[in-house]
Structures are given as structure tokens and as C-alpha cells.
Amino acid sequence: xxxxxxHSGSRGSSALSDTVRAESVVRGTKLNEMVLKGxxxxxxxxxxxxxxxxxxxxxxxxxxxxGSEDRGGFEGTHVMIFIGFGFLMxxxxxxxxxxxxxxxxxxxxxxxxxLLCQNFFHMHEGKIVITKTVLLEADIMAATxxxxxxxxxxxxxxxxxxxxxxxxxxxxxxxxxxxxxxxKAADVGGSIAIHAYGAYFGxxxxxxxxxxxxxxxAPAGQVDLNGPSYVSDVTAMIGxxxxxxxxxxxxxxxxxxxxxxxxAVINTYLSLASATVVTFILSAAVSHxxxxxxxxxxxxxxxxxxxxxxxxxxMMVNPGGAIAVGIGAAVISVFGYRYLxxxxxxxxxxxTCGVNNLxxxxxxxxGLLSILFASLATKDDYGETxxxxxxxxxxxxxxxxxxxxxxxxxxxxxxxxxxxxGFVTGLIVKLPMFGSLKEEEKYNDEPNWxxx
Numbered sequence: 001x002x003x004x005x006x007h008s009g010s011r012g013s014s015a016l017s018d019t020v021r022a023e024s025v026v027r028g029t030k031l032n033e034m035v036l037k038g039x040x041x042x043x044x045x046x047x048x049x050x051x052x053x054x055x056x057x058x059x060x061x062x063x064x065x066x067g068s069e070d071r072g073g074f075e076g077t078h079v080m081i082f083i084g085f086g087f088l089m090x091x092x093x094x095x096x097x098x099x100x101x102x103x104x105x106x107x108x109x110x111x112x113x114x115l116l117c118q119n120f121f122h123m124h125e126g127k128i129v130i131t132k133t134v135l136l137e138a139d140i141m142a143a144t145x146x147x148x149x150x151x152x153x154x155x156x157x158x159x160x161x162x163x164x165x166x167x168x169x170x171x172x173x174x175x176x177x178x179x180x181x182x183x184k185a186a187d188v189g190g191s192i193a194i195h196a197y198g199a200y201f202g203x204x205x206x207x208x209x210x211x212x213x214x215x216x217x218a219p220a221g222q223v224d225l226n227g228p229s230y231v232s233d234v235t236a237m238i239g240x241x242x243x244x245x246x247x248x249x250x251x252x253x254x255x256x257x258x259x260x261x262x263x264a265v266i267n268t269y270l271s272l273a274s275a276t277v278v279t280f281i282l283s284a285a286v287s288h289x290x291x292x293x294x295x296x297x298x299x300x301x302x303x304x305x306x307x308x309x310x311x312x313x314x315m316m317v318n319p320g321g322a323i324a325v326g327i328g329a330a331v332i333s334v335f336g337y338r339y340l341x342x343x344x345x346x347x348x349x350x351x352t353c354g355v356n357n358l359x360x361x362x363x364x365x366x367g368l369l370s371i372l373f374a375s376l377a378t379k380d381d382y383g384e385t386x387x388x389x390x391x392x393x394x395x396x397x398x399x400x401x402x403x404x405x406x407x408x409x410x411x412x413x414x415x416x417x418x419x420x421x422g423f424v425t426g427l428i429v430k431l432p433m434f435g436s437l438k439e440e441e442k443y444n445d446e447p448n449w450x451x452x
Contacts, residue, residue, distance in 0.1 A: 042159050042435065046109070049166070053112050060116070060123070064131035073253025074136040076246040081107050081139050084246065085146040087239030088299065089353060093229040095154050097445040102158060106149060106165050107142040113166060114141035117173035121181065136253050140190055143250075144172050144198035148422070150353030151202030154226065154443035155209065157436060160429040167428070168201055171421045175414055184393035185410035186374060186403070188264065189251035189310025191366035192410050197418040199360030203349060204422020209430060210348040225443035226352070233295045240299045247272055247306035251313045256389040264313040267322040268306055271313075274326030275305025275333075282334040294337075300358045301333035307362040308332075311370040311407075314390050316381050325369065329362045336361055352443075367411035375404035 082104060089099035115138040119128040128134070145165045152161065172193075179185050179193045187193055228236070252264035283297035284290070305326035309317075317325065336357030344351055377400045379387055388395040391403050398406075430436065441447045 043162075046162060050109075050112075053116070056116055057112075060120075060126070061128045061130050064129050064134075073249040074132050074139070076249025077136055077139045077143075077253055080243055080246045080250055081142050081146065084239050084243035085143070085150075088236055088243060089150060089153055090239065091228045091232050091236035091295075091299065092154055092225065092352075092443050093227060093232050094225045094444050094446075096232060096235065097449045097451075098158070099153065101449070102161055103146060103149065105158075106145055106161060107139075109162065110142040110145045110165050110169050111135075111138045113169050114138040114173060117141075117170050118176065121173075121177045133254070140194060140250070140253070141169060141172060141176070143190070144194050144201075145169060147195060147198030147355050147359050148202035148205065150355045150359075151199065151206055151351050152209075153352035155206070155350055155352065155437065156429070157434070158448050160434050160436065163429050163434060164205060164425055167425045168198075168422075171417070172197055172201070175417050178413060178417075179410040183406045183410045183413075184391075184398070185407050186315070186370060186391055187311045187410065188254050188390075189268070189306075189313045189366075191307055191310030191363040192370070192414050195307050195310065195359040196363035196367065196411070197414050199355045199363065200415050200418035201422035201425070202355055203351060203360070204419045204424075205426035205429070206350050207348075208423045208426025209436075210350065211427075228295070233299070236299050237295075240303060243303055244272060244276070244306070247303065251306065251310050255314050257386065259386060260314045260389050263316075266319065267313045267315075267317055267325075268309050270319055270322040271305035271309035271326035271329065272303070273305070274323040275308070275330040276302040276326075278327050278330035279304075279334055282330060286334065286338045296337055296354070297334050300354060301330055301337065304329035304333035304358055304362045307359055308366045308369070310363070311366040312373050315370075315373045315377070317369075317373060325366075328365060332361050332365055333357045364411065364415070367407065367414075371404045371407045371411075374407050375400050377403065 085107075086100045086103035089103065090096040092099065115130070115134060116128065118137055118141060119134060122128075145168055148164065148168060149161060152164070156164070175197055176193045179187055185192065248265040248268040251268045252261045255261040255264050279297055279301040280293060283293045283301070287294040287297070308329035309322060309325050312325070313322075337354050341351060341354050341357065344356070374391065377387060377391060377394070381387075382390065391398070393403060393406070394400075428434075437447065445451060
């Protein structure tokens, strides 16, 4: 009888266990369904933001009138934003879908938001007048966000990137107003307000994301995806070449006169050319396998001349001076990639594309050059019309030495604002609601894309 009771108790315990397991499976299934449903809806807030943008465009914008339609440089800059930046970031072996896709997504969103943010400072009778110049300025602002994207490539989720873009655009446009309208600094190629801002905002975000985290180790047996393949490096070169070809359009697009425009194109082209030659020479000299070129240098440092000449491209730097600027940019960039980036990584500051070396330090270099050349500017060198076109505040009596001081203010303020606002933005997007990537999801298209 005791035996029967024992078996009866076992059957009861077994039935209870089966019931618990079944309920656990049901709960797990429901939880998975909720997670999948949440994933499907994760970008839905951006639809609301897009609808708000549409409403704001209906209310506050109108077309430009005759005489405002001819703006050189827009098409070239457009190519840089969507092809140049996109393909440059395809060097990661398993992140090419995301590099191209998020580049497109971010730029399309930012162009609309930037157009409003930039021009709320310059409304006419309560309306933003949209011209090709306004579109060009919005495209240029998109470059700022894409520079930041380069620093964070592969280490942030798609939703985090889009939140960062919305915040950065609003603050970045306010900084452009500070640099151009308050300080009246000369920065036609955007080295200060675009390149320095985007780079140090990105590094600020990266620093915040790493703050308080222990050193994460990828799961055993997982392939390291933070690196290129032969094919991905080739596709990244497509981006580099498009950027190289169209950079003179980017730098000269907002110049005020035909003579100034021509000078900006010439200086940019010569700076790019000399930076490219010196990059190849230095790459072979300092690469890990001495005598061989490092593709990281060739994809990026060849472009540093375009950044370094940006703030002074429309100034009287002399063609030889433009070549010297490019040489200096190549030295800064190549040595930055070879020696500085590993140091930053050891401190936990991740910079996937090395934007500090392509955009950050060459932009600071450009800002310092703008201080020098502003201090040397005279009517004898430029002529009155050209001087006032390049240095707008001199039309109102500002001296060359005062202009140089305001160039300094613009540079310092931009780096400070970018670093602090980037760090704060990084703290915001670390919140669980924004969906940080797990270690095994980084540098990988799989969390965001249906893969073949």
C-alpha cells in the first residue's frame, strides 16, 4: 500500500512538473512574441517625427524666387553625402548593409530637420525660403552627423543613431549660428563648424557609452568583426574616390563671388593632391609591414587635405601654401591612425573610422590656419570686394587682428560644445529604452537586416 502511495505521489509530482513546464513554455512564447512585436515597432516614433516635419514644412516654408536658383556645388556635395560617406564606411566585413543603409536613412532625416533648424535663425516674414543654397547647407549639416556616425560605426543600435542624429542636428545648427552669425568667423568649407563639431561630438558620445562599463570580451569562438575583408576594403575605396573628386565642390559651394569660388576650388584640389602623395609615402614608411601601404591610411588620410584647407580655402594662402597645408594634413592624419588611435582605444574611447584623424585634428589644424591667415588679411592682397566677401565682419570695421581672435573663439567654442553635448547625448542614449547593442551584436548587420 505504501508502494502504491509512493507511485501515486510520483505521478502527481510528475504531472505538476509537466504543467509548470508547459506554462513556462507558454510564457516564454508570449514573451518572445512581445519582443518581436516591440522590435517591429522600434522605429515607429520616427514616423511621428517625420509627420511633424511635414507639418512644419507646410507652415513655415516656401520656394525661393527667381535669381536664387543658381548654386554651384549642390550636386557634387549631394554625391559626397550619399555615395562618398556611405561607401567609405563599408570597410567592416559584416557591416556593409548598415553602413550604406543607415547613412542613407540618417542623411535623409537630417536634411529635412537641418533645413528647419538652420533657417529658423533666418526667416523672412515668418517663412523659410528654400533655395538650392538652403538645400546645400542642409546637406553640409548632414555631413556633420555622418562624421559622428563614423566614430560610432558598429557600436550603436540603429535607433540610438537616429536619436543621436536628431539631437546633434539641433545643437549643431545652433553652433553654426554661433560661429557664422555671432562670431562671424570665416569657415566657408566648414572645417570648424562641420568637421571638428562632428568628430568631437562623436568622440563625446563614444566616451559616454564606455563610461562605467567593464571591459567587454566577445564570446569564445566568435569571429572579430571589427575589421575589413578584401572586398569590403575595395568598396570603401569607392567612397574615398568619390569624396576626393567632389571635395572641391563641398568647400567652394558657399563662396560669395566667382573669384572666391575659383580660389577655393584651386586650393582644395592642390591640398588634396599633396596630401594624397604624402599619405602614400608615409603609409609605406610607418605601416606595420614596412614598405607596404596600409589601406586605412589610403582610404582616409588622402582626404585630410580637403578638411585641413576647408576654413582657409577661399583665402589668399597661395597655391604653394595650399600644397603645404595638404602635406601637413597627411602627416597629422597618418601618424594619428598609426599611433594615436590605439592609445585612444586603450583608454576606452572607440573611434571605429578614426574620425579624429580624418576630421577632428585636421579641422583643428584648419582652424589654427584660419587664425593665421585672418591676421594677415589686407585690402592690398584681396581688394575691398573680395576681402569683405571672405571676412564679412571686416565690412563693418573689424580689424584683421580682431578677426583672428574671433576665429580662435569659434574654434574653441565648437570643440567644447561638441565634446560636452556629445557626452551628454551619449549618456541619454545609454538608457535601456534606446536599445544598446550586446557585445556579440556589434559590427554586425544581423540585428538590423534580413540577410541572404
